Amino acid sequence: MEFPSDLKYHKEHTWVKIEDDIATIGITDHAQNALGEILFVDLPEVGETITQGETFGTVESAKVASDLYAPISGEIIEVNEELDDDPELVNNSPYEDGWMIKVKIKNPDEQNNLLSSSDYEKSLE
Template sequence: MYFPQDYKYHKEHTWAKIEGDMAVIGITDYAQDKLGEVLFVDLPEEGSSIKQNEVFGSVESGKVASDLYAPLSGEVIEVNEELADSPELINESPYEKGWMIKIKIEDPAEIENLLDYNDYESILE
């Protein structure tokens, strides 16, 4: 399994790539592997707000439907529209093409609540 070392991770298997005052958010390689083939993704609309540790959407596979937990709070500024027609991008490329949303970070201090690469890897053991 692959986990980018410069990303931050939520214990519920979402990731955040911090880019200044914005963050790109998706699910980890571990999560997509456990879900199996992703068939559908329910994501918030642009302009809506998400809150750290709260559900911001869901992902469905042939095995299960799973809630998505927000790694950070903020306003959704972009949604990956490709996932509506090609949810399998999450399986094929969870950190690049399979990103889910981009947010404007509400409180940069929340980043300290997330796990780094080593901490995330250790909770999977």
Template sequence: MEFPSNIKYHPEHTWARVEEDIAIIGITDHAQDQLGEILYVDLPDTGKKIKQGEVFGSIESAKVASDLYAPVSGEVIEVNNDLSDSPELVNESPYEKGWMIKVKIDDVKELEKLMDSSAYEKSL
């Protein structure tokens, strides 16, 4: 199980890797492992505003459908369209190829509410 130290973790198993004022968001290795084979990912359109802690999309596996919770608030500026045809990228590479959305962050102070890798690992 991977817990990269260069990202922040939301308690609902999403993560945010921040590059300047942009957050790249996906689900954790733990979450994809628990879900099993990912069959479908429903993501918001670019331009949509999301709020920290609220649902921004959903993910379906052979086992269950789950909501995706925003680790930060902001405007969706890019969606990983590769997931439409290849949702299994979330299983294969949750922190790299399986990223879901990029968001222009409204308030970087929200990052202080997220966990670092060791706190997230302990929360499991």
């Protein structure tokens, strides 16, 4: 499993890539592996706001439905609509093509609450 070092991680298995005041969010390689084949992703609409640590959607696999937890707060500015037709992108490319939402960051200091790739990997042991 891989955990890119340029990302930050939430303990509930979401990742965030921060570029200026925009955060791209998805689930980790560990999470997609544990879920198995992803069949459906339920995401919020553009314009909605999410709050760090609270759920913002669900992902359903052949095994289970699992809540998605926001690694950072903000307003949703883009949703990966490709996941509607091809939810397996999350399995095949969790950090690239399988991203879920993009958010305009509300409070940049919240990134201090997130884990580095090495700390996230240690949390899985």
